[in-house]
Structure formats: C-alpha cells, structure tokens
Amino acid sequence: MxxxxxxxxxxxxxxxxxxxxxxxxxxxxxxxxxxxxxxxxxxxxxxxxxxxxxxxxxxxxxxxxxxxxxxxxxxxxxxxxxxxxxxxxxxxxxxxxxxxxxxxxxxxxxxxxxxxxxxxxxxxxxxxxxxxxxxxxxxxxxxxxxxxxxxxxxxxxxxxxxxxxxxxxxxxxxxxxxxSVPLPQRPAAAVVLSLRGDLNALRRFIVSRAIDLGLDEERAAMLTVAVGETLAFLRDDGHVALWPCDGAVVCELSGASAADLDPYAGFRPPEVRAPTEFGDGLWITRQICESVDVRVGQGVTVFRLRMAGPRTAELVRW
Incomplete structure (x- = not known):
C-alpha cells in the first residue's frame, strides 16, 4: 500500500x-x-x-x-x-x-x-x-x-x-x-429546568444538582463545561434534566436543533488554526464525559451526558 x-x-x-x-x-x-x-x-x-x-x-x-x-x-x-x-x-x-x-x-x-x-x-x-x-x-x-x-x-x-x-x-x-436504539426513559423524578433564561443561573443549577447527586465540586464544574459546549448545538427552547444512574450523574439536554450534526462530530480533536466539520465543542464534551449519546428526530436533538462519580471513575480507570 x-x-x-x-x-x-x-x-x-x-x-x-x-x-x-x-x-x-x-x-x-x-x-x-x-x-x-x-x-x-x-x-x-x-x-x-x-x-x-x-x-x-x-x-x-x-x-x-x-x-x-x-x-x-x-x-x-x-x-x-x-x-x-x-x-x-x-x-x-x-x-x-x-x-x-x-x-x-x-x-x-x-x-x-x-x-x-x-x-x-x-x-x-x-x-x-x-x-x-x-x-x-x-x-x-x-x-x-x-x-x-x-x-x-x-x-x-x-x-x-x-x-x-x-x-x-x-x-x-x-x-x-x-x-435508532431508543435511550432509556428519563426518570419521572428527574429535576427539569428550561433552557430559556440566564446562562449563569443554568450553570448554578447544574452544579448544585450534580453535587446533590454525588459529584464532587470539580466534576460538577467540569459537567458545566461539557454542557456549555453542547448548548451550541441547540436552540434555547429546550430543557435540561439531571438524575443519578449507577454511581454516575446523567444530564440530558433537549431542544430544537441549531444546526445539522454529523453523527461522528466530536471524535476528531479540534484544529488549532481552523474550525472543522467534526464538532470541535462536542469533542470537549466527549473528552469530559463518560459517555455522550445523541438522538435526532423530528427537528429535536437530545444529548445525554453521563458524568461518572468519583468512585465509579476510579473503578473504570483501573
């Protein structure tokens, strides 16, 4: 070759x-x-x-x-x-x-x-x-x-x-x-907040709720970074929801799609000198989170970000 x-x-x-x-x-x-x-x-x-x-x-x-x-x-x-x-x-x-x-x-x-x-x-x-x-x-x-x-x-x-x-x-x-495989149903007990309004208030909500669900302050702060990068792919008429799952915290962002999203966006690291079609911001999200699931349909995009808690992160690391 x-x-x-x-x-x-x-x-x-x-x-x-x-x-x-x-x-x-x-x-x-x-x-x-x-x-x-x-x-x-x-x-x-x-x-x-x-x-x-x-x-x-x-x-x-x-x-x-x-x-x-x-x-x-x-x-x-x-x-x-x-x-x-x-x-x-x-x-x-x-x-x-x-x-x-x-x-x-x-x-x-x-x-x-x-x-x-x-x-x-x-x-x-x-x-x-x-x-x-x-x-x-x-x-x-x-x-x-x-x-x-x-x-x-x-x-x-x-x-x-x-x-x-x-x-x-x-x-x-x-x-x-x-x-096309459906995501698990969002729990009825999940706390939901509209994406409309003050971005700082959204960050405070995510940090507070994530800590309540078991993340330490550092990982909760990193989750807000991941959320901030992901919001670029949504319009502000959706919602954010958080809930615990098997030692981790799941953060769901859902709303009208702001742009077409390549299914492999976020898998190639950003180019320093020029943006790429691979979703530079979503690359950051994928590096921070344990997993990122995306579902697109009928004009709505759903992102599920999974952030491992301290104990879970330690176990999966080794």
Missing part, C-alpha cells in the same frame, strides 16, 4: 499462529520501510509479536489496548494524534496501526459505542495516510461481534491477503442504525 488516504482492515483470527501470520509481515514491512508503526493489543499478543520479530522488536511503538484510549472518543483521538505526531507528508510512507479492541466486560451500550467508533474511524481518519488493521480473536469475540467487524471494516486481512468485505456498511448508515 502507498496512498494518501485511510485504509481500515479487520483481521479475524482463530489462534496465535493466525495472529502472527498477519501481524508479523504488517509490522516488519513497516519497520523495514521506515514507517511509524503502533501496536495496541493484548499483553500476550505484544509478547508474541516481539518474540517473533527478533531484532525488529524495538522498531515499533506498542501499548496494551486496555490503556490506549479507554473510551471510544479517547481512542479515536489517540489514533489521530499519533498520526499527527508521526506523519511526514510527501515521503510516500504510511503510518501503520495494529489496533485490537477490548470487548470483555463491556455492557451492551458500551459494545454498541465501540462498534460505532470502529465504523466512524472510516470518517474521522479519512484524508490521513494511516493503514490500520484491527484484529478480532474468535476465541473471545462472539459471532455477532465478528459479523459487525465485517460491517465496520471495508476489508478482512488473512495473512498478507486483503479480502474486500461484502458486508461493509457506509459509516453514516451504520451510525444511524446504532442511534
């Missing part, structure tokens, strides 16, 4: 030999060509790969996948920033990434968010010269998970052979399918 656009392949494997048959030539060729190579996978796979590469074992960057972007927006950002740091335009060389997602222990909504991110990388990293292969281990990934991998990656790599996936789905269509 030698082009200036993003290439995104899945690599379904059944055992260690199949993993190495794909990973060794991918990494070794990159090292030989002087291309930056990042590997983020399981500790066992990193050890296998380093042992197999011999003298080339120190020629690539690596990180355990559990610590490389714990949440989908963080992971997409880390990939983009790695490309920014390592890319040398005009050299004709690629930036190679071998990135194995971590699926164990995730809730149904977490899995859906990660699959959505996998599809979204085809949009977020478009225009880069990243060549990414995402391994999927059939010993730990369900048949349904493998099927989704072939929907979110344009091709499947077996060894050194790339096979176009007939099941590949356009990323925006895939996002629409994910976002």
């Amino acid at each position: 030698n082009n200036e656009d993003f290439r995104h392949d899945a690599a379904v494997y059944t055992d260690e030999d199949e993993f190495l048959a794909m990973a060794v030539p991918f990494v070794a060729d990159g090292v030989r060509l002087g291309e930056p190579v990042l590997v983020t996978t399981t500790p066992n796979n990193i050890t296998l790969l380093r042992d197999a590469l011999g003298e080339d074992a120190d020629g690539f960057d690596h990180a355990e996948t559990a610590y490389f972007g714990r949440r989908p927006p963080e992971r997409a950002t880390e990939f983009f920033r790695y490309w920014q740091r390592k890319n040398r335009s005009g050299t004709g060389r690629n930036v190679r990434v071998l990135a194995e997602p971590l699926w164990a222990g995730r809730t149904e909504s977490d899995v859906r968010a990660w699959r959505r991110m996998e599809s979204g990388l085809n949009v977020v990293l478009s225009g880069t010269n990243v060549w990414m292969i995402c391994p999927y281990d059939t010993r730990v990934v369900s048949e349904e998970g493998i099927a989704h991998a072939l929907k979110t990656h344009p091709a499947d790599v077996r060894g050194t052979r790339s096979i176009p996936s007939p099941d590949y789905v356009d990323p925006h269509e895939y996002a629409h399918a994910c976002d």
Whole structure:
C-alpha cells in the first residue's frame, strides 16, 4: 500500500499462529520501510509479536489496548494524534496501526459505542495516510461481534491477503442504525429546568444538582463545561434534566436543533488554526464525559451526558 488516504482492515483470527501470520509481515514491512508503526493489543499478543520479530522488536511503538484510549472518543483521538505526531507528508510512507479492541466486560451500550467508533474511524481518519488493521480473536469475540467487524471494516486481512468485505456498511448508515436504539426513559423524578433564561443561573443549577447527586465540586464544574459546549448545538427552547444512574450523574439536554450534526462530530480533536466539520465543542464534551449519546428526530436533538462519580471513575480507570 502507498496512498494518501485511510485504509481500515479487520483481521479475524482463530489462534496465535493466525495472529502472527498477519501481524508479523504488517509490522516488519513497516519497520523495514521506515514507517511509524503502533501496536495496541493484548499483553500476550505484544509478547508474541516481539518474540517473533527478533531484532525488529524495538522498531515499533506498542501499548496494551486496555490503556490506549479507554473510551471510544479517547481512542479515536489517540489514533489521530499519533498520526499527527508521526506523519511526514510527501515521503510516500504510511503510518501503520495494529489496533485490537477490548470487548470483555463491556455492557451492551458500551459494545454498541465501540462498534460505532470502529465504523466512524472510516470518517474521522479519512484524508490521513494511516493503514490500520484491527484484529478480532474468535476465541473471545462472539459471532455477532465478528459479523459487525465485517460491517465496520471495508476489508478482512488473512495473512498478507486483503479480502474486500461484502458486508461493509457506509459509516453514516451504520451510525444511524446504532442511534435508532431508543435511550432509556428519563426518570419521572428527574429535576427539569428550561433552557430559556440566564446562562449563569443554568450553570448554578447544574452544579448544585450534580453535587446533590454525588459529584464532587470539580466534576460538577467540569459537567458545566461539557454542557456549555453542547448548548451550541441547540436552540434555547429546550430543557435540561439531571438524575443519578449507577454511581454516575446523567444530564440530558433537549431542544430544537441549531444546526445539522454529523453523527461522528466530536471524535476528531479540534484544529488549532481552523474550525472543522467534526464538532470541535462536542469533542470537549466527549473528552469530559463518560459517555455522550445523541438522538435526532423530528427537528429535536437530545444529548445525554453521563458524568461518572468519583468512585465509579476510579473503578473504570483501573
């Protein structure tokens, strides 16, 4: 491969030999060509790969996948920033990434968010010269998970052979399918406030209510930052509501859409010198919050921001 656009392949494997048959030539060729190579996978796979590469074992960057972007927006950002740091335009060389997602222990909504991110990388990293292969281990990934991998990656790599996936789905269509899943009903006990009126009063309301629901002052203040960035996508005729949920605080913002919103807005970090179509403010929101769900329909946009409490944040960090 030698082009200036993003290439995104899945690599379904059944055992260690199949993993190495794909990973060794991918990494070794990159090292030989002087291309930056990042590997983020399981500790066992990193050890296998380093042992197999011999003298080339120190020629690539690596990180355990559990610590490389714990949440989908963080992971997409880390990939983009790695490309920014390592890319040398005009050299004709690629930036190679071998990135194995971590699926164990995730809730149904977490899995859906990660699959959505996998599809979204085809949009977020478009225009880069990243060549990414995402391994999927059939010993730990369900048949349904493998099927989704072939929907979110344009091709499947077996060894050194790339096979176009007939099941590949356009990323925006895939996002629409994910976002068609209804959000849980807002609790009747949730405290609701109109978005009309003084913005400072809204901030005070959010801080006060978030602290009452278990956030410390710092996290409550960060939630107001996330809310402030999100309000740019709504008109002032909606509402804000807060309620507790499993050790976290959920903040819902709902109202008439102020602008068309790309389903992958907020997954690429802002450009310093020029705004992008990827929703710079929403990127900040996604970095602050544990999760951000967006639903759009009939002229109304709903944002659900989930802010982990101190104890929950500590547990998910480790």
